[in-house]
Amino acid sequence: MSKLGSVVEAVDKYNKFVEDEVRRARTDKKFGQQMVNRWNEIKAKIPFGSAPTGLKLPRLALPEIDEAGDITRYLLGDGLPGEFPFLNGAYREMYLEPLQNPAIEIGAYEKNGHNGKSQNNGSKNGAKNSAKAQQAEEPTRLFSGLMLAEDTNERFHFLGAHQRSKRLSTAFDGPTLYGIDSDAPGILGKIGEGGVAVDTVEDMVRLYDGFDLGSPDFSASMTISGPAPIIMAMYIAAAKRRFGNDIVPKLRGTIQADIFKEVQAQNETIFPVEASLRFLTDMMEFTTREMPRWYPVSISGYHIGEAGSTPVQQAAYTLSNGFAYAEMMAARGIPVDEFGPRLSFFLDCGLDVEYIALTRVSRRIWAIGMRDAFGAGHKAQMFKVHTQTSGRSLVAAEFKNNLTRTAAELMLSYMNGTNSCHSNSADEPFTTPSEEWIRLAAHGQAILLDESGIFKHTMNMLSGSPGMKAVERAVEAAILEEFRQIEELGGVVAAIEHRYQRSQIQNAAHRYEQQIYDGTRPIIALNKYRNANEEPPEMELARTPKAKKQLQVDRLKQFKKKNAAKAEKVLEKLAAVAESDKNCFPTLLEAAEVCSLGQISACLQEVVGRFRPMV
Amino acid sequence: MASPIRVLTAVPICDGHDSAINTINLEFIRHGVEVVYLGYHRYAEDIVRAAIQEDVRAVGISSYNGGHVEFFAEVVKQLRKRGADDIAVFGGGGGTITHDDQRVMQKRGVDKIFFAGTSLTDMVGFVHERYGKAHKHNGRNGAPADMKLARKLTAIEDGYADGTKKQRNSKAAIRSQRSKIRNTKVIGFTGPGGAGKTTLIDELVLRLLQRDAKSRIAILSHDPSVVGAGALLGDRATMINSQHDRVFMRSMATRGQAGGLSPATADCLQLLAQSGFDYVIIETVGTGQEAMPFQSKLVDQTVLVMNPDYGARLQLQKIVMLDLADIIVVNKSDQDRARTAMSEIGRRVEQNGREQRVLATVAKRHRDGGVDQLCDLLTPLVRPMAKTSKKGQPK
């Protein structure tokens, strides 16, 4: 049995445990009374805040139940926000407005930070429940990248201008995503399209110019997986150039580096899977030890969902990939409580009904799996997630409707308690967003979080409601069923080799398109209420001018010339280390100083081979 | 019945957006089209080479990561340069290809762009209507050898499809040709689905190309036709080393024939064997236990590729190819069961009392020693020094 099998068992067992406890609360008077008392205590401690209209509201909403069994089911089965199994939220207060006069200290609602399973192994996550009450930062994080480093830098400054915290999210262009240099023959049209061109450490310096990389208010996210360890090394090299060696432990951010989902959905793997995983764990080992504030992998379902999977497939493959990474790290001898808190997630949010609860359920399964199958403590149980609204749900026909779609998806994302969020621009089907539309996309989030009262005053807006529960139960059961399928094939890696996830996603994608064109899936203005006279819109396109592409090539050539001798030496060393079973990352750090991305990936491919794509 | 329409589909270099093309491939094959799928992240040069060798009627490109104006135009230009101007280029990229772009692209020779919001049915209809007719010429004078050969292969396949050709079983006829093709080694690969034949062959090709800087290789690979008579011919997508100027690859659909090959295979193989290649490699679709696909005397050596996890030992008795194959490869030998498999298979072939080799490989591993060994067994150790005579004639 792979670890995934134990996860399924753990969730089944936990669900049974909850029901047993419910029965006990109903039959064992003393225990029942204890639960009721706890419930009353919690309720008594809930602070009240007031809306601008003067309406007083509790900062935590709880279901109106008073029977011991129901209370037990809620507390153990769902958990309060910030408490195991985290169905309602990773943190206690998420996006709530800070209290004007905090009359009550913001700690746990309960004296000992109850964890839901105190009888069995409460010691693992018991007393030192250090859940932060609130998210310290604004959750808005917009994915951007266009043309050359200086252009993207300008976009970053434009987006960050009004935010307390600078949370950048970097999109790279095609050649960079595939570890290819801008001067490689045959790719000229792709430089700086769909993301920023990065070939060298010098580009990396330009890219984040003007930002204080070591500041606690700054974090950089980099969406790249195939060549992630190389790009990570370049980021560190660039930071050292600007701030000296001491910067390294202060660096904060995320690199996607998720190879499993690349093979399943996003198609940017450049080394054979085993080698990719090795370079990845090399990097993770380094960042876990040397960069305590860095998230070295973002386990992503977004790309799976966008490739056309169903929401359940998305969550199931993402979670199972996550458990597979945890298994790999554990196999390297890194303690689960060291690497667990450094794993983070990235999900899609579309308009299908599952999205009402998809993230909530994912959080619960992750927590139970990590605690009971991996023995993880509190921090390593928390599923921390970035959400992006669905790009695929946005269509070209009467594209301004995309504003409404994105708004609805944002609403769902925040209802699920996402920790950070990207909202797509309405011009998504056509181009990397122009300033006009990306500004509206950012404003969409501000309107929901700052302007509206929906998320400011009360946590748990829909928690425990009958509809929410129904969706949660159905989604959880379906995800576990997917786990069983994967387990039957021998676990995540074996299932990948069988093309299981890929073929499932492709079939779902085909069905989705078919449903659009046979009308069973209404898409407004495309197959319903279509305007037959619609003219193609005049869009502002973000396309990289030829001169800029040439500039990138010229800069790269100069860099290569300047560093030729040094590069040759360090590449030789890198090849030797890659040939051995030593950790490559320290040598990658050296190489990043003097070599281009393409030189390094070619050197590694020489040793480990190229990725063989799957259909 | 006329031959199914053959098209090639691909996604450009530095682009992994394959969801649209995967959906379109599925739709095409369910509506009678044979799709040679080259995969994502592909150079224009690879697309053009494949289109010519596969002799498709059209190339469908799905592009999302920008640069489409340049990329599509480059494919058209290279096709024209190589005399294949009758292979049309069409495609789409959702909203990323604008109407203005389309106008420029059409000026540069692109046939048709499908915008966001086109139904799958419309695309299938277009392909049937526009690409339903065969190419007009059989490779113009001065057309490259690849193209002439490709068009001859099409003629053979078409002959079987419309009934003008019937399968012969005249071994004698083939034997009489045999003397003409002594310089070509023909190797047949077969085995159950999922054993890793395609990967193994591609790794072998890499080694053959490296060992001899001049050698030329032909590959005839097979995939099953589906209900609706189309087929997804996807081996090229995984055979990355075989997309090479010294490799001629042709993907064939079984077109209703059981046993792992197509009705036209024997004739196609014969043509390839006479065309001056050093190696001709033929790969069957995944086969069952009773299959014995290589009846033709043209095949010099046969390789059975197996997965270590074939089930109980008793199953081995039923596999006919274990009696016939010259070499048995247990691929994926990094699996737990490999050791047992090797010894069980070893004992099974001992019964045959003839010289058969059993090898263990891990084809997916870079520079795998097992594949090196296989390569040694397939290449004659002493190769003729230089070719003194014209291609196709005995030395």
Ligand code: B12
């Ligand atoms: C799905 C998607 C993804 C998925 C892809 C999953 C996969 N395996 O395919 C994921 C999330 C992985 C992804 C990643 C990226 N993406 Co993306 N992605 C999209 C998205 C949302 C939808 C595209 C799609 O598949 N639609 C479904 C298809 C079926 O419909 P359609 O596109 O409308 O196409 C129709 C016709 O044109 C026609 N058609 C299409 N192709 C062909 C081919 C033939 C032969 C025929 C006959 C017809 C045809 O068929 C369709 C049916 O009508 C678009 C935005 C959008 N809403 O369109 C962005 C988009 C294409 N992506 C974009 C970018 C930039 C990226 C990234 C580079 C981001 C980054 N920097 O990391 C990466 C690169 C990924 C890679 N490996 O190359 C940009 C491109 C911008 C540009 N060119 O200027 C877009 C436009 C989004 C944006 N505005 O920024 N992406």
